[in-house]
Amino acid sequence: MGENICKKVSSRMVPYRDVKITEGFWKKWQDAAATDTIPAIYEQFSKTGRFNALTHKWRANEPNKPHIFYDSDAAKWIEGAAYSLYFKPCDETAGRIEALIDLIETGITPEGYFNSYYQTVEPHERWTRRENHELYCAGHLIEAAVAYYEATGKRRFLDLMIRYAEYIYKIFVADKSAAFMTPGHEEIELALMRLWQCTGDRKWLDLSLHFINLRGTDPAEHCFNHWFSPGYAQDQAPVAEQATAEGHVVRFGYLFSAVADAARETGDIKLLEACRRVWRDVTGKKMYVTGGVGNMKHGEAFGPAYFLPNYEAYTETCASIALAFLGRRLSEIDPAGEYADNCELQFFNGALAGLSLDGRCFFYENPLSFRPSDQHFFNANRASGRPAQRVEVFSCSCCPPNILRMITAAGEWMYSSGGNDGKNGLPVIYVHQYAQSEACVVLAGGAAGTGVTLTQETKYPWDGKIMITVGAKGAFSAVIALRAPGWCDSPKVNFDAEVTDGYLYIAREWKNGDQIILDLPMDVRELEANPYVSQDAGRVALSRGPLIYCVEGADNGDRLEDLLITKKASFEAIWDENLLGGVCKLRFTALRRKPFDGLYRKWAPEYEEVTAIAIPYYAWGNREEGEMAVWLRKSV
């Protein structure tokens, strides 16, 4: 099996329905999603009128006026809940979803239109304002309908949304009667890709390509107001020509996820190269070490290259998720470890930090440094404030159901199955992510239901040992490619393996009961940022395995930005069952300057030695309010 061939074996993700997470880290989060996150979001969205909006009974001057994005919130909750129902049936949740579908069925117009804002607040303004999330809401409803159908087999919602998609096709392709050509907030492109994959009807692929290929082609189709440049909504150039990641990060991530799908399905190399360019721009110049993206509160957007202020970081939870969506699709096309590495980074850090340990509260923004005393400054200096702790709901509450759907469908990120290598006809199974789980993978070319099973046993992310047991009715020849994470210097596996682009390729005849023992030693790593990132100069971030760590006031007192890690510091990784739901914490000796009277003096630092504790970044902010810092000073 040659390197060049293996690199080019593209693959498709194994659906979450075929990957049951059975124990461990993600099982706990999936359990919390079922028992806490799903009902908690439902309750908050009920209180704030998001579900009631679907009745279309709101009238002028009543409270809880439907917002232009309310349908998307409801839809994403349905989507996230649907994934959960597949392995964890729940009558209450199922009943709630059915009741919402009843409302959608009642409210949809004969021509197929459904939008709670436009059907109540501005009934005569349909398709007039590009910025008003109309196609965005439609996209999320379509995603929810696909998810609900795939989870339950019930077609009612899906059929309603196919009617809606037909209507959108009529408006935007056949009649061209809308006041704009492409959506202000991308999402419909991605949703139509899913609708096409679900139904097999190529019309939806074509409609998605329609929106993708028109984007950035007409200067009249520009940004919304003087505050935003065309790049805000990725209108700065035709998509295939875009060279840098610009503007609103979630819009960017959703758009390019669909672009990657489009590239894969149409073989359009220009679209693929655009994806690769913007990916490199983000991950090489505009991403926090946690995976967080978007440092600009203004426009919820990418900032300049290498400008990554930690305290001011915007790094929306949804932005991490959106970037992971793109990474997952790129890893299907190009099996290079950096893509799945990034998905892992988002799962364990940038995205997961958006959810409280009890599964009920949320961060919209995920800064890499926090000081309670500075919140006043921070909030006053911005157009709107940032809460100091996770909260139950936001006025713009896109993040809560987004992290929900990421967690409930977590299995979908683990495996992909690829066509043969072109030389000796071996199919490839990629193992992208590690979690205790049972998967059934259909080999490329194999019929559904004839798959092999892969059972992972591991304490990942706390321990790097992973045992994968192969189950099959008989022997089969295949390549199993295990991701060797970028954070691991010396991955070991008990079979001959060729390392290519972040994967360990094992080509052999597999027998039922074969056990792959993968060992990914989890040393504590001190990371440095490129010197162009001025905010991190002289500092290191700590990581262990896929987890980025931080220090918190609860363990270390205050003045965390001043903690100094000595040159030859050693770090002890300690499992603490009672800390933050059970985490592996890091203990190390550090120095802290002693305060002195006054503000400034001749340089004469006096240090005291302290025992410092670092915790996983995702778990910060779950105790009393206090300081937090990811980047710590390092002695040189």
Added chain:
Amino acid sequence: MGENICKKVSSRMVPYRDVKITEGFWKKWQDAAATDTIPAIYEQFSKTGRFNALTHKWRANEPNKPHIFYDSDAAKWIEGAAYSLYFKPCDETAGRIEALIDLIETGITPEGYFNSYYQTVEPHERWTRRENHELYCAGHLIEAAVAYYEATGKRRFLDLMIRYAEYIYKIFVADKSAAFMTPGHEEIELALMRLWQCTGDRKWLDLSLHFINLRGTDPAEHCFNHWFSPGYAQDQAPVAEQATAEGHVVRFGYLFSAVADAARETGDIKLLEACRRVWRDVTGKKMYVTGGVGNMKHGEAFGPAYFLPNYEAYTETCASIALAFLGRRLSEIDPAGEYADNCELQFFNGALAGLSLDGRCFFYENPLSFRPSDQHFFNANRASGRPAQRVEVFSCSCCPPNILRMITAAGEWMYSSGGNDGKNGLPVIYVHQYAQSEACVVLAGGAAGTGVTLTQETKYPWDGKIMITVGAKGAFSAVIALRAPGWCDSPKVNFDAEVTDGYLYIAREWKNGDQIILDLPMDVRELEANPYVSQDAGRVALSRGPLIYCVEGADNGDRLEDLLITKKASFEAIWDENLLGGVCKLRFTALRRKPFDGLYRKWAPEYEEVTAIAIPYYAWGNREEGEMAVWLRKSV
């Protein structure tokens, strides 16, 4: 001469008219003020309708609508120009001022009111809106009238403004007919103190005390809108009870300058203690190393204690000037070196940075770190942008004439003369600031015109040697107290001197021709910030003498925040006649990390050695646009 007694000798500043700056650093700035700054501001204020507003001929829908603060801009230009005229007569400037006074004489109402905004834009809204700078403009007009009278002996403008003050007294004290009791933007208090000192009419002291003592006593007299807390305009408590420096920094500085005057004149110890408390709060917790104050763009205000972000610093030029006003007054009451040290810090750094080397362009904000690539982020994330380089005029253009009046009256900050020490009857002359100059100081108790002369010869701030020659008709016994700056570890003087609270007290019988040789060695100092200032952790600022230094891209390339000063770095101070109008630059060896591919990697810093050049902070931004940094990494 006992320490306790000397400490308590309060003094009064010697007027700028008696202190002629004859050569050197400030002479160059005063010359530039006369030839460039005064005409440049005049031209810009003319173009923008600020002077034309005084005609009261603006009518609805015409361009250049008078702004509520336009009168104050015109007044401050008159004030700054008046000081300059005293030593540098100029027919053109004098004529321009007289023409403006003509307009004021024409426009003032029979009852004595003058306000270009209210007399044209909202003629029926006089004294209805506390936030609209009405008394602020009156205050600046009064200050200008006093300054013009004192510089030229011409009473016309002063008499007009006395009529205005009488009218204000009627409205706010006799009739109480205004919709508010105290001004939204303080300034009138300070101006009335000057009017009282100029005219000897105690009514103006009383009116000033009226405004001071009513402030913060009525909750109805609060902030303007929901964005601002009462502290924004120092309304959070009665002035005498205020414990921390709050809100809009310029308002704060102007108010407490008047409060210090009030404390001195009335002996009100509670007011004095309030001054001391807020001074400690500012200088001990809320001031940048450059003297800059106010880190909050929002409200142009003080932020939380120890929160001093360098890139985001607001640090308005006017705020440094306003704090220096307070410091000068406190140094009159309590001759402790920290006050005049602070005035010096502002003069050479925080305030002076607001003016270009050619005297024609201005910064409103004075950050301590700058990166051109980050301006987009910075400006987008704030309510309004910040220019990358000094500009000719701002829509709110308070800073240009403020730095003008500080420079043209620079002599007024140098000396004060104090009453006897209470033991042996010796009067005290304080020498607060150093500059080549000729002063005539009237000894306490002496009649005007009978003063001694003090001639300073020095290359300050480039060199710390100062020779002061005493001139007198006969011998006289007095204490001459020389400030020993806080930045100087080992001041030396050629007479026996007692060091108390930052001054070298020399008590003796002085004879004509006596020469004091003061030597203030100017070592390069590396300063550290209190560990509570997280933004400066692990960094040092360089200073030499009274000057704070910075590094700029023009000398050092980019990635300045990553420059590393080694543990035992040595600094060479080099006079460079051709650099930035002539400066003493600092040369030192530093390390800079080499960039690497990608954003993050395992900590393995690679350094290259570079020769770095630091320049005085005030001179930054006078070459091509590039990076700038005050706080540099320091190896530990």
